[in-house]
Amino acid sequence: MSANSRLTIAIHILTWMALVGRKRPDPVTSNRIALSVNTNPVVIRRILGRLSKKGLVRSHRGANAGWVLAKPPRAITLRDVYDALGEGPSFALHAATPNQACPVGRGIRPALTRVYDSLDGVLRTHLARTTIEDVLADTLRRPNLKRT
Amino acid sequence: MSANSRLTIAIHILTWMALVGRKRPDPVTSNRIALSVNTNPVVIRRILGRLSKKGLVRSHRGANAGWVLAKPPRAITLRDVYDALGEGPSFALHAATPNQACPVGRGIRPALTRVYDSLDGVLRTHLARTTIEDVLADTLRRPNLKRT
DNA sequence: TTTGATGTAACTATGCTTGTTACATCGAAG
């Protein structure tokens, strides 16, 4: 395990907002969200800021400030969330430039870039098939079940 | 950029071994490989150790020691390499356990685990379609071409 | 004008990654 948890936090935030939004359409504060995620409100706001730039949520200021979903949960796919975070690819190229005097050292980076770009495409296509509404439904599915 | 480069290094190693193995089937040392990758031989040996445990390469000791591919390059897929490295999933769950008193906090982890496991499956299926031989061919494809 | 939350900068603790040194172990060659 080494990857970051920003996608997880982002999906958690949106899923929570989708659930709360079912009852009341009022803005929710980063503080309340942080209570569910169990982290600092600033961490929540940092991620909401990115989601906001991509039009997935909107922020309100002044009295009764907070955040609201900019679209219905069924119109937000995990690919939208992934793209909004703007993370790089899952696999890094060499830390140091490989030996350019070697045919493999010279050609491997373009070749691997193609492989990794293709992977990212597959990943995003797959993520596009699940919406926040789907995640919410799956999240609520087993509230009281215990596995033996 | 935050991910590690171990998959890149591993593919580089195997691709280089495939190229060298075309001429001579002799074992190659981690030192020579490190010259192409441009890193320390210990980094190479660490990764070769993992590949060895999964039967992708074999090591020889004593005089004329070194490493050889255990299979022809066309029989080694990138999925084999990925699995041999035994890396965790690309996306981490929450650093801190979410609030279990909240329905979303309680159910989100299993839901996301399913999403991430499914993603990993798609990823590995896609990786299985490319072999070391493919990567080598693509690596050697454009030896002298310059892009404008 | 007051008030409460946003939005962001700055700093810290922690952990992962990569590079490096060191060294015990091995096994074929001579």
Place this chain on the structure above:
DNA sequence: CTTCGATGTAACAAGCATAGTTACATCAAA
């Protein structure tokens, strides 16, 4: 059976990313 070069692994350091935290300027509705 000794030599010799490479494996295999432990241990440590530097650099970097992540997540958490404090602080504070900014904003807008009441």
